[in-house]
Amino acid sequence: MSPTTGGLKDLHLLHERLHKKQSELEAGPRKIALREGICKKKLAEIAEQKNCIKNIQKAADDKNLQFRTNEQKINELKGKLNAAASNREFDIFKGQIEADSAANAVLEDEYLELLEQVDAAREKNKILEGELEVATRLAKEIAIEVKAAEAGLQVAIDELAKEVSAAEICIPSKFGDDYRRLVQAYGPGAIAVADETACTECFTELSPQHQLELRVGKVIRCRMCGRLLYSDDAEE
Numbered sequence: 001m002s003p004t005t006g007g008l009k010d011l012h013l014l015h016e017r018l019h020k021k022q023s024e025l026e027a028g029p030r031k032i033a034l035r036e037g038i039c040k041k042k043l044a045e046i047a048e049q050k051n052c053i054k055n056i057q058k059a060a061d062d063k064n065l066q067f068r069t070n071e072q073k074i075n076e077l078k079g080k081l082n083a084a085a086s087n088r089e090f091d092i093f094k095g096q097i098e099a100d101s102a103a104n105a106v107l108e109d110e111y112l113e114l115l116e117q118v119d120a121a122r123e124k125n126k127i128l129e130g131e132l133e134v135a136t137r138l139a140k141e142i143a144i145e146v147k148a149a150e151a152g153l154q155v156a157i158d159e160l161a162k163e164v165s166a167a168e169i170c171i172p173s174k175f176g177d178d179y180r181r182l183v184q185a186y187g188p189g190a191i192a193v194a195d196e197t198a199c200t201e202c203f204t205e206l207s208p209q210h211q212l213e214l215r216v217g218k219v220i221r222c223r224m225c226g227r228l229l230y231s232d233d234a235e236e
């Protein structure tokens with residue numbers, strides 16, 4: 001393999017390694033933000049659940065108050081019943097007591113039902129609190145992990161950037177500007193391997209002249225996508 005295409009292949013690999021490290025570094029803050037987002041969502045769910053508990057509890061308290069008020073009314077009616085002046089009065093009070101007692105039995109059932117709902121809502125809140133705890137722990141762990149990896153990644157990136165710079169010597173000067181533009185646009189995709197007859201990025205066929213140049217180890221540009229091409233099987 002000629003030093004030129006060998007160099008281009010090396011440069012391609014270096015670009016790929018550099019790109020991988022840069023992607024890892026950029027992914028760090030996104031990972032943290034994702035975990036923090038989960039915590040925020042869980043906090044909002046808990047706030048909503050607490051509000052729900054408050055509302056059911058208030059409905060239960062109202063129901064209880066209604067029940068007690070009714071109970072007092074029934075007691076008063078019982079007093080009146082005992083002091084009834086006639087059979088007719090007695091029957092009226094008795095009828096009212098029966099009706100109010102039936103209504104109160106319903107109120108009591110409704111009250112107990114609401115208390116059960118409060119318990120269930122509190123249970124659900126406990127589960128949410130547990131989920132928040134896990135989410136918070138994971139967010140902290142990810143943040144520590146990302147922070148710990150950052151310095152090492154930056155060193156690797158700086159090192160690889162230097163190696164890329166040094167390896168760029170293989171770029172023919174006539175392709176220099178194009179190469180820089182391509183790297184800006186495609187990163188490691190600025191360079192591609194060609195099989196014997198086509199660019200492996202856009203699958204455009206190579207002209208016979210280009211095929212010949214590739215075989216003797218020259219760097220060429222794909223006429224369709226413009227990428228710099230090298231051959232893995234170039235002659236020495």
Ligand SMILES: [Zn+2]
Pocket residue numbers: 199200201202203204222223224225226227
């Ligand atoms: Zn191409």
